[in-house]
Amino acid sequence: MNHLLQVHSATIQFGGVKALQDVSFHLDQEDLLGLIGPNGAGKTTLMRYVTGINDSKTGHVELSGLKISGLPVYQRVKLGISMSQQLVRPFKSMSFLDNVVFAAGYHKTEKPWKTLFIKSRIQEKQRALTLLERLGIADMAMEMPEKAPLGYLKRLEVARAMAIDPKILILDEPLAGLNQREAEKLADTLSQLNQQGQSMILIEHNLREVMRICSRLVVLDNGRLLAEGSPKSVLSQSHVQEAYLGKELHVNP
Numbered sequence: 001m002n003h004l005l006q007v008h009s010a011t012i013q014f015g016g017v018k019a020l021q022d023v024s025f026h027l028d029q030e031d032l033l034g035l036i037g038p039n040g041a042g043k044t045t046l047m048r049y050v051t052g053i054n055d056s057k058t059g060h061v062e063l064s065g066l067k068i069s070g071l072p073v074y075q076r077v078k079l080g081i082s083m084s085q086q087l088v089r090p091f092k093s094m095s096f097l098d099n100v101v102f103a104a105g106y107h108k109t110e111k112p113w114k115t116l117f118i119k120s121r122i123q124e125k126q127r128a129l130t131l132l133e134r135l136g137i138a139d140m141a142m143e144m145p146e147k148a149p150l151g152y153l154k155r156l157e158v159a160r161a162m163a164i165d166p167k168i169l170i171l172d173e174p175l176a177g178l179n180q181r182e183a184e185k186l187a188d189t190l191s192q193l194n195q196q197g198q199s200m201i202l203i204e205h206n207l208r209e210v211m212r213i214c215s216r217l218v219v220l221d222n223g224r225l226l227a228e229g230s231p232k233s234v235l236s237q238s239h240v241q242e243a244y245l246g247k248e249l250h251v252n253p
């Protein structure tokens with residue numbers, strides 16, 4: 001059977017920097033895959049290849065067995081690939097609710113701002129509100145993001161990425177900047193979404209939470225695939241530990 005997502009041999013270079021060299025991995029339905037590795041390892045670059053922002057010199061990407069490399073970003077979004085950004089960038093002049101309604105527009109049109117004016121806006125708002133509820137931030141629905149603490153903005157970023165009802169939700173460091181208690185709570189929310197059927201790729205440096213909630217791990221180091229498998233088996237490998245030398249391994253509860 002086909003994997004939900006399969007990346008074959010991605011090789012990406014930026015000028016003289018080899019960001020990825022011959023990287024292959026897969027994601028199965030309802031997986032919560034942790035994508036980890038030191039700074040500059042190529043994690044964001046690899047996910048941008050999946051979404052269509054980056055192009056690879058070699059290889060290809062398949063979604064449920066269909067080749068999608070070559071398709072523009074908006075078509076991949078329509079097929080159900082959604083990615084949140086490493087830095088939170090909500091529209092500051094829109095409420096939490098409208099930020100999610102706007103993001104949902106990508107589902108319908110190449111001009112997402114149109115969703116703010118269309119007749120079905122009540123339905124869109126209801127869907128957006130349900131998403132804010134699932135992320136535990138419905139109390140902020142009518143508030144503006146500029147007044148909100150980071151914990152809320154991180155959850156808003158996830159809600160925005162989920163607005164298109166994605167087949168694959170890719171989250172780039174959703175726990176970064178949160179204290180351990182907040183990180184734990186958001187990781188619990190992500191785990192719940194996954195248990196409700198959301199397939200997910202989680203780029204994250206917080207290894208304690210990665211260990212706790214991910215079903216599989218893929219490790220990159222210096223643009224190469226270093227290891228993949230169950231969290232326990234991967235993090236017990238000495239070359240994975242070495243890649244993190246000098247870094248605090250947040251693996252023990």
Ligand SMILES: Nc1ncnc2c1ncn2[C@@H]1O[C@H](COP(=O)(O)OP(=O)(O)OP(=O)(O)O)[C@@H](O)[C@H]1O
Pocket residue numbers: 014017018019037038039040041042043044045046086
């Ligand atoms: N648009 C770009 N132009 C030039 N170089 C880039 C670009 N994007 C990434 N790189 C380089 O490619 C390498 C991989 O970067 P990438 O952002 O994918 O790493 P990362 O694993 O996401 O790191 P971090 O954990 O710090 O976010 C780095 O050397 C980075 O400087």
Ligand SMILES: [Mg+2]
Pocket residue numbers: 043044045086172
């Ligand atoms: Mg990154």
